[in-house]
Amino acid sequence: xxxxxxxxxxxxxxxxxxxxxxxxxxxxxxxxxxxxxxxxxxxxxxxxxxxxxxxxxxxxxxxxxxxxxxxxxxxxxxxxxxxxxxxxxxxxxxxxxxxxxxxxxxxxxxxxxxxxxxxxxxxxxxxxxxxxxxxxxxxxxxxxxxxxxxxxxxxxxxxxxxxxxxxxxxxxxxxxxxxxxxxxxxxxxxxxxxxxxxxxxxxxxxxxxxxxxxxxxxxxxxxxxxxxxxxxxxxxxxxxxxxxxxxxxxxxxxxxxxxxxxxx
Numbered sequence: 001x002x003x004x005x006x007x008x009x010x011x012x013x014x015x016x017x018x019x020x021x022x023x024x025x026x027x028x029x030x031x032x033x034x035x036x037x038x039x040x041x042x043x044x045x046x047x048x049x050x051x052x053x054x055x056x057x058x059x060x061x062x063x064x065x066x067x068x069x070x071x072x073x074x075x076x077x078x079x080x081x082x083x084x085x086x087x088x089x090x091x092x093x094x095x096x097x098x099x100x101x102x103x104x105x106x107x108x109x110x111x112x113x114x115x116x117x118x119x120x121x122x123x124x125x126x127x128x129x130x131x132x133x134x135x136x137x138x139x140x141x142x143x144x145x146x147x148x149x150x151x152x153x154x155x156x157x158x159x160x161x162x163x164x165x166x167x168x169x170x171x172x173x174x175x176x177x178x179x180x181x182x183x184x185x186x187x188x189x190x191x192x193x194x195x196x197x198x199x200x201x202x203x204x205x206x207x208x209x210x211x212x213x214x215x216x217x218x219x220x221x222x223x224x225x226x227x228x229x230x231x232x233x234x235x236x237x238x239x240x241x242x243x244x245x246x247x248x249x250x251x252x253x254x255x256x257x258x259x260x261x262x263x264x
Contacts, residue, residue, distance in 0.1 A: 042073060042076050042077055042080070042225075042236070042251070042260045043077055043080040043081075053223055053241075053242055054192040054194075054222055054223060055192065055222070056187070056190045056191070056192060057183070057186055057187035057190070057191070057192060058186075058192040058193075058222040058223070059183060059186070059192070059193055059194075059195065059220055059221045059222055059223075060077075060192070060193070060194040060195070060221065060222065060223040060224070060225070060241075061194070061195045061196075061197045061214065061221050061223070061224045061225070062074055062077075062194065062195070062196050062197065062225050062227065063197045063199050063211055063214070063224065063225065063226040063227065063239070064196075064197075064198070064199060064226065064227035064228075065198070065199050065200065065201055065229070066198060068227045068229055068234060068253075069227055069234060069253050069258040070167075070196040070197075070198070070227065071095075071103060071167055071196060072103065072107060072253075072258035072259075073225075073227060073236075073253065073258070073260070074165060074167060074194060074196055075103050075104055075107045076107055076111070076259070076260060077165070077194055078090060078104075078131075078163070078165050078194075079104070079107060079108060079111060079127070081162070081163050082127045082130050082131060083123075083127070085130055086130065086162040086163055087130045087131075087132070087159065087160060087161045087162045087163070088130060088131050088132070088161065088162070088163050088165055089132050089134060089150075089153075089159070089161035089163070089164050089165070090131065090132070090133045090134070090165045090167070091133075091134050091135070091136065091141075091146075091164065091165065091166045091167065092133070092134075092135045092136075092167045092168060093135070093136055093137070093138045093141055093166070093167065093168030093169060093170075094138075094167060094168035095135070095167070095168075096135060097133050097135055100133050100135075100167075101133070104131070107258075107259070108120075108124060108127075110257050110259050111259070112124075132153070132158075132159045132161065134149065138168065138170055141169075142178075143178060143181045143182050143185060146182070146185070147185055150185075150189070161191060162191060163191060163192060163193070163194070164186065164191055164192070164193040164194070165193070165194050166193060166194070166195050166196075167195075167196045168196065169195050169196070169197075171195075171197045171198065171213040171214065171217075172198075172213055173213075174213060174214070174216060174217045176216055176217050176220075179217050179220050180220065183220050197211065197213065197214060198213075199211040199213065199226075208239060208240075209226065209237070209239055210224070210239060210240075218240070221240065221241075222240075222241045223238075223240060223241040223242045224238075224239040224240040224241065224242075225237070225238055225239065225242060226238075226239050227253060232255060233252050233255070234252060234253035234255060234258075235250070235251070235252055236250075236251035236252060236253065236260065250262070
């Protein structure tokens, strides 16, 4: 069990911060690092050689039906960024802060289970200052409110994100203007953003397997990845803007742990 060596504080806005952050952007962190820390996270396999899969201002989407593993996959992506000491603002429109924290701990435990226990704990402690969790109710989440919260965090010196991760954004009837406004905000702040998108079994996909809910807004997204159950396996399919390293085995999610793995 990972020890949380710093007391967590949650305020009335559903924000989680670490009162002992102490790591400022641009400052080197001397925590011991393991050269293999990204070997089992999705971005290791999906990024172009020596390039990030998303550029500044980019949008990425993880598509799947309910219960297939969108949140677990998204947290693996977030942990990949955290292991590179990039600041993640994780926004949940579905789950409370405590549940998101448990997801992070479980996914990190699976990623680091082969490491020395002390190293894993030290690495975990070094990641926490780079993560900030914020929750909203879906109906209370608007782009002006998000911009206001971002201003509060940065202007008060609380947290300066590099990546936005948005879990639970409503895509059943996507508002193209709303997403365009969010894209502009992300570009203006030199960020990029990842989303989960819930798909439905009863709705036939459009061209190239694109779900109906994304057809009108797909041009706003630079990377679209689908988690597709086939029999007892969950396949990781790049529908747009992502390709595995040349010659790499097909990617799957382990149905038991929802961790990314190569097809054997």
